[in-house]
Amino acid sequence: MLKKWKVSLALTLVSAIAISGCSQRPETPSTAPSSGKESSNSNSNSNSSTPKKTLSMMMNVADQPVQDMYRQIINDFTKENPDIAVNIQFPGSAYENNMKVKMAANDLPDIFDTHGWAQVRYGEYLADLREEPWVTQLTDTIKNVVTDKAGKVYALPISEAKDGIMYNVDMLKKYNVEPPQTFDELIAAAEKIKKESGGKTTPFFFSGIDESTIGTYFGYFANALLINTANNSAEDLLNNTFDWNKWTVLPEKLLDIKKRGLINEDFLTAKRSDLPGVFAEEKVAFVMLAPSFVDAVHKLKPDMKVGLMPIPAMSASDKPAFSGGERNTMGVWKDSKNIPEAKKLMAFFAKPENLSKISNITKLQPGLKGVASKHVLTEYYEKYASNRVLPYFDRVYLPNGMWSVMSKSGTELLSGRITSKEYSETMKREVQRLKKN
Structure with missing residues (x-):
């Protein structure tokens, strides 16, 4: 490295x-x-x-x-x-x-x-x-x-x-939702909140302009999927023997979230700077950003209680972990x-x-x-x-330069310009290229 x-x-x-x-x-x-x-x-x-x-x-x-x-x-x-x-x-x-x-x-x-x-x-x-x-x-x-x-x-x-997922504490209480322990529970909670809010709340926020918001999803859940207690791929990633077909699960799940209508429709034009405002207006439930986000929210809505939970596990046999x-x-x-x-x-x-x-x-x-x-x-x-607390995925398991690849490919995916399989192929190709340098 x-x-x-x-x-x-x-x-x-x-x-x-x-x-x-x-x-x-x-x-x-x-x-x-x-x-x-x-x-x-x-x-x-x-x-x-x-x-x-x-x-x-x-x-x-x-x-x-x-x-x-x-x-x-x-x-x-x-x-x-x-x-x-x-x-x-x-x-x-x-x-x-x-x-x-x-x-x-x-x-x-x-x-x-x-x-x-x-x-x-x-x-x-x-x-x-x-x-x-x-x-x-x-x-x-x-x-x-x-x-x-x-x-x-x-x-x-x-x-x-x-780093984990920040959320509106009172909103989860209002809809009788406990902080999710697994990815499936997270999606179920998101669907419940959207339905019972009458569509006012779109649970997740992404920005195609500030692509790191999409990259963060992949960084968070790559740890949950690949660096877990049951099916750990750490050595394969470090030894360059990783089967990149396993990565395809992550873009497929993101596309499923979009298909369910759980992300902001304006993701291509929305800016990360918009997020504190829409969160304060209760239009977003879950946020994948650093804790400094809380201060930005409190400038707009001082009394809003923002909670923090570890990243939900991909498997019911695993436990949530921070990144x-x-x-x-x-x-x-x-x-x-x-x-x-x-x-x-x-x-x-x-x-x-x-x-x-x-x-x-x-x-x-x-x-x-x-x-x-x-x-x-x-x-x-x-x-x-x-x-x-699992180390940031890209810092340990990917060569320098892959954060940008991961983020930009996520935008291409949500925009419909590449498929989940093509996303994984891009990851494999760029990892090999950057490791040669």
Whole structure:
């Protein structure tokens, strides 16, 4: 996987300099524009001493309230450590391309966000953090994501993703529907809601313009179908011996959902930005987006209760599971001249009170144990604490570049331009092509 990433990096370097890129994961869309500004927190306190070291820091954080919390924590750090300045940047959608350029030049920030790719993409650039005091607190679900078999720890997980399906709590109660445990129960619930709402509610929302909404369906249920306890295809996917005919189940089920009239009719022209509004108007019941979606809904309807459930299992013999892994992290560049200072700042962020502040804003789980959080999704994380968290499907089982293929092919499928079988053939062909690179 590392080889393919290096080749991809070389091929995209020139265009990366000229244009800004987009995040591969659909769970990280911006709900508020990034300022794009550099923020220096070196002397934001009354101590007049001149900083002896300046740390460069780059984070893949788009939401303004979260950026502000990072700055606040850094201000607290520099008050305690006036000899260290911190220059933090939030490049927004340009983050990945900026990092590609910096990796090619081997000139990275002292601290940077690995945003889901600590081992595969950034591994060779990162210092080993296994001796840091917070390592013993890594949660059971994130430990293997940021730690390799040799014991190297690649990053501090500021927040851990546990993505599932969000839903209108009062709507499910109104129609006497329990959070579905299986895919079949999900479809049955959707049909019940549509029927008893008199057609007002079309349970699912997809956007052919923002194709990641369709890609997310495939990412979620690929785990449910192929990485389950009864019929696990993980090794076949990793060894390139997977029978892609098995994939056809996923596009067939999506077409069945469309045939039943359970998705928005305007899926080709609808935008992802439309979703908070139609959800607030109770025109949509189930949503496949990151937890930041809750804030967008509450801006429109503050009292609406939004629930979170793990992704329903494809088989009645299996159990629902979240899709996740890294969300926001901090890694240290191995060639940094300021490694001790960088680790000191990282340890400050790892304090329970600081991770708690970030968790309460992001609605995400902290990546360390012993960190209390209290927000609108806390009760659901607690309720489903024992459910598995399966790594994002495309990050582990598909070569780099397949997220776009998966999303675009989904749009082609819903538009009637390709069949379910042709979708699977496209997946097989593109996986083989990208693995050769």
